[in-house]
Amino acid sequence: MAPLLSVKNLSIGFGKGDDVVRGVSFDVAAGETLALVGESGSGKTVTCRAVLRILPKAAQIRSGSVLLQGASGGLIWRHWESARCAICAAIRLR
Numbered sequence: 001m002a003p004l005l006s007v008k009n010l011s012i013g014f015g016k017g018d019d020v021v022r023g024v025s026f027d028v029a030a031g032e033t034l035a036l037v038g039e040s041g042s043g044k045t046v047t048c049r050a051v052l053r054i055l056p057k058a059a060q061i062r063s064g065s066v067l068l069q070g071a072s073g074g075l076i077w078r079h080w081e082s083a084r085c086a087i088c089a090a091i092r093l094r
C-alpha cells in the first residue's frame with residue numbers, strides 16, 4: 001500500500017540562487033508521526049511549505065515530487081485537507 005505522504009528527491013530554490021533543499025526524501029504512513037530535525041536554515045520550513053503547497057512565490061520546486069496516497073495531481077481533496085490540518089497542527093510555520 002502506498003504511504004499516506006511520500007516526498008521523493010525534493011529540491012527547492014529561490015530565484016536564481018542555489019538549492020536550499022537538496023534531494024530530500026521521506027515517507028509518512030497513516031498514523032505515523034515524523035519529526036524534521038535540523039539546524040537553523042537547513043530547510044525544514046521550506047520543505048513543509050512545499051508539502052502544503054504554500055511556498056512563497058519566489059521559491060520553485062526544482063526536482064522531485066510530493067505524493068499524497070500515490071497521487072500528485074487530482075488529489076482526493078478530503079484526504080488532502082486532513083493531511084494539511086495534521087501537518088499544520090504539528091508544525092509551527094515561521
Ligand SMILES: Nc1ncnc2c1ncn2[C@@H]1O[C@H](COP(=O)(O)OP(=O)(O)OP(=O)(O)O)[C@@H](O)[C@H]1O
Nearest residue numbers: 014020038039040041042043044045046047056058
Ligand atoms: N523568502 C526567502 N527568500 C530567499 N531565501 C529564503 C527564503 N525563505 C527561506 N530562505 C532560505 O532557505 C533556507 C531554508 O530556510 P528554512 O526557513 O526552511 O530553514 P529552517 O530549517 O526552517 O530554519 P529555522 O530552524 O531557523 O526555522 C535558508 O537558507 C533560508 O535563508
Ligand SMILES: [Mg+2]
Nearest residue numbers: 044045046094
Ligand atoms: Mg523554520
